[in-house]
Amino acid sequence: EPVEDKQALLDFVGNIYHSKKLNWDQRTSACSRWTGVTCNHDNSRVIAVRLPAIGFRGKIPTNTLSRLSALQILTLRSNGFSGPFPSELLRLRNLTGLYLHFNNFQGPLPVDFSVWRNLSVLNLSNNGFNGSIPSSISNLTHLTALYLANNSLSGDVPDLNIPSLQLLDLSNNNLTGVVPQSLSRFPSSAFLGNSISLQNSSSPVLSPTSVPKKKHSSKLSEPAILGIVIGSCTVAFVLIALLLIITNRRKKDNESSSATSQKKGKSTKRMVSDNQEGNNRITFFEGCNLVFDLEDLLRASAEVLGKGTFGTTYKAALEDATTVAVKRLREVIVGRKDFEQQMEIVGSIRHENVAPLRAYYYSKDEKLMVYDYYNQGSVSALLHAKRGENRIPLDWEMRLKIAIGSARGIAHIHSQSGGKLVHGNIKASNIFLNSQQYGCVSDLGLATLMSPIAPPIIRTAGYRAPEVTDSRKLSQASDVYSFGVFLLELLTGKSPVHASGGEEVIHLVRWVQSVVREEWTGEVFDIELLRYPNIEEEMVAMLQIGLSCVSRMPEQRPKIADVLKMVEDIRSVNAGNSPSGGTRSPGSTPAVTPYVGEIGSSSAPH
Numbered sequence: 001e002p003v004e005d006k007q008a009l010l011d012f013v014g015n016i017y018h019s020k021k022l023n024w025d026q027r028t029s030a031c032s033r034w035t036g037v038t039c040n041h042d043n044s045r046v047i048a049v050r051l052p053a054i055g056f057r058g059k060i061p062t063n064t065l066s067r068l069s070a071l072q073i074l075t076l077r078s079n080g081f082s083g084p085f086p087s088e089l090l091r092l093r094n095l096t097g098l099y100l101h102f103n104n105f106q107g108p109l110p111v112d113f114s115v116w117r118n119l120s121v122l123n124l125s126n127n128g129f130n131g132s133i134p135s136s137i138s139n140l141t142h143l144t145a146l147y148l149a150n151n152s153l154s155g156d157v158p159d160l161n162i163p164s165l166q167l168l169d170l171s172n173n174n175l176t177g178v179v180p181q182s183l184s185r186f187p188s189s190a191f192l193g194n195s196i197s198l199q200n201s202s203s204p205v206l207s208p209t210s211v212p213k214k215k216h217s218s219k220l221s222e223p224a225i226l227g228i229v230i231g232s233c234t235v236a237f238v239l240i241a242l243l244l245i246i247t248n249r250r251k252k253d254n255e256s257s258s259a260t261s262q263k264k265g266k267s268t269k270r271m272v273s274d275n276q277e278g279n280n281r282i283t284f285f286e287g288c289n290l291v292f293d294l295e296d297l298l299r300a301s302a303e304v305l306g307k308g309t310f311g312t313t314y315k316a317a318l319e320d321a322t323t324v325a326v327k328r329l330r331e332v333i334v335g336r337k338d339f340e341q342q343m344e345i346v347g348s349i350r351h352e353n354v355a356p357l358r359a360y361y362y363s364k365d366e367k368l369m370v371y372d373y374y375n376q377g378s379v380s381a382l383l384h385a386k387r388g389e390n391r392i393p394l395d396w397e398m399r400l401k402i403a404i405g406s407a408r409g410i411a412h413i414h415s416q417s418g419g420k421l422v423h424g425n426i427k428a429s430n431i432f433l434n435s436q437q438y439g440c441v442s443d444l445g446l447a448t449l450m451s452p453i454a455p456p457i458i459r460t461a462g463y464r465a466p467e468v469t470d471s472r473k474l475s476q477a478s479d480v481y482s483f484g485v486f487l488l489e490l491l492t493g494k495s496p497v498h499a500s501g502g503e504e505v506i507h508l509v510r511w512v513q514s515v516v517r518e519e520w521t522g523e524v525f526d527i528e529l530l531r532y533p534n535i536e537e538e539m540v541a542m543l544q545i546g547l548s549c550v551s552r553m554p555e556q557r558p559k560i561a562d563v564l565k566m567v568e569d570i571r572s573v574n575a576g577n578s579p580s581g582g583t584r585s586p587g588s589t590p591a592v593t594p595y596v597g598e599i600g601s602s603s604a605p606h
């Protein structure tokens with residue numbers, strides 16, 4: 001437990017009015033129980049504090065939050081904080097994200113911003129700040145987003161030469177002069193509602209107060225914000241249903257807890273729901289550089305990526321220019337405790353070939369999981385999308401790296417929880433490319449949490465081991481089966497279950513087995529691969545591995561560690577370093593099916 005950090009937080013909350021009760025109890029674990037608090041991996045320090053719309057009123061008590069010296073993220077938005085800029089916060093040298101928007105802060109900004117060396121997002125919009133924009137902001141070399149809109153800032157816009165800056169909003173202030181060259185790359189909307197003209201342009205394009213000022217927009221109700229989001233994001237779909245359900249309670253709280261709100265009569269009722277709400281927190285895992293809270297998620301414009309077995313996945317663009325994938329689960333059959341336990345296991349996995357779970361949210365009505373967004377799409381999309389058109393096919397090199405990476409990821413997963421963890425849903429749409437373009441597996445550990453009556457989606461069915469189809473016996477061996485199907489998919493370019501011409505449905509595994517049995521091995525490979533010379537031996541090696549993984553009997557399948565060795569050896573097979581058949585490690589499960597033996601002798605040139 002971070003004893004001192006905990007005390008700092010208690011000192012903070014004990015010395016400021018807030019209309020919404022926080023479940024910060026001295027006796028409970030701040031790291032696992034306290035709303036809005038995130039700790040590092042060994043729970044020795046608090047690294048994030050997210051307290052939007054708690055109904056705080058007054059000045060931030062001195063010498064409280066500033067003692068959280070490991071703090072990286074601070075969100076105090078949509079409260080009623082007042083007073084001058086809390087310059088004590090400049091002591092928080094590790095801050096990457098500071099969100100103070102929608103408060104009533106006043107007076108000038110601090111002169112020297114340069115202490116916040118790691119700051120990536122600064123949102124001070126919708127306050128009453130005045131004076132000029134300090135040019136020391138230029139020293140924030142990691143800054144990606146700067147929001148100063150809806151204040152009373154005046155003077156010239158400084159020359160902010162920050163190459164990393166991607167998002168800028170200075171609108172609705174009293175700024176004058178011209179847009180400096182360094183900021184000319186931003187759209188004019190960033191400067192709207194000031195008396196600024198664009199450089200090299202004789203006419204002032206932006207007339208003063210051309211847009212009505214929205215001062216102290218903390219008055220804006222959540223529905224109004226939603227309205228703006230929805231209205232302005234005509235192209236993007238909005239997570240309306242998601243938003244409405246989750247915001248429902250918060251909306252009520254916001255209305256009455258905002259400092260400017262008139263309604264105070266609801267407090268008793270609110271207290272009751274607060275107590276329940278205490279547990280409905282969004283939980284972040286360490287290494288989550290993403291700066292968002294639930295409300296950021298709600299305000300994000302979102303697009304449906306697809307519907308899967310376990311729910312629907314959305315792509316959500318956050319206001320700091322990051323994009324996340326939010327998976328909304330349905331039919332969770334376990335209780336909160338089991339769910340949280342599993343999330344902790346999944347969220348603690350950090351491996352370059354496993355997609356990191358960044359955060360999750362649990363409430364009675366909503367269960368969300370937040371992942372990084374992979375903009376290249378899944379291997380399924382890379383493999384199958386728009387075949388035939390002038391797309392760039394996945395070359396053999398890429399497919400090898402995908403196979404190696406995903407095998408490494410699965411091997412790592414199987415080594416977790418005392419060697420007991422099962423992925424449960426290995427398939428091409430759950431495999432992505434990491435920054436080195438190796439395979440990276442996602443969506444693990446959900447199968448045991450979800451309803452077994454989840455509709456059997458045909459896309460998933462093709463990856464299921466026979467014992468899973470028959471009696472839902474998920475195991476590491478069934479993961480190996482699914483991985484084998486995935487290898488066959490990589491080799492053939494065909495989906496696990498696909499229609500051939502007419503209505504006939506082809507099962508990839510059976511099809512590959514029969515083609516191989518007829519000794520037409522060459523026929524199985526993806527025609528897109530035929531253009532690459534000298535890879536047949538490697539393809540045959542992968543075929544052998546894939547077929548051994550899809551052995552009917554679970555105990556005949558190799559262990560993933562052995563599969564991994566074999567996959568990693570595919571290259572050396574070709575380089576002639578390793579004699580055919582000698583690639584398996586001693587002691588590995590003998591899993592070569594008769595078919596494979598035949599391929600080995602019939603196709604490998606001697």
Ligand SMILES: Nc1ncnc2c1ncn2[C@@H]1O[C@H](COP(=O)(O)OP(=O)(O)OP(=O)(O)O)[C@@H](O)[C@H]1O
Pocket residue numbers: 305306307308309310311312313325327371372373374375377378425429430442443460
């Ligand atoms: N982090 C992500 N980045 C980019 N795309 C993603 C991400 N997560 C999922 N997707 C894509 O969104 C779509 C829907 O994903 P989802 O996981 O909900 O369903 P699925 O993979 O088809 O099935 P299942 O629920 O069984 O995993 C898929 O095309 C998937 O590849």
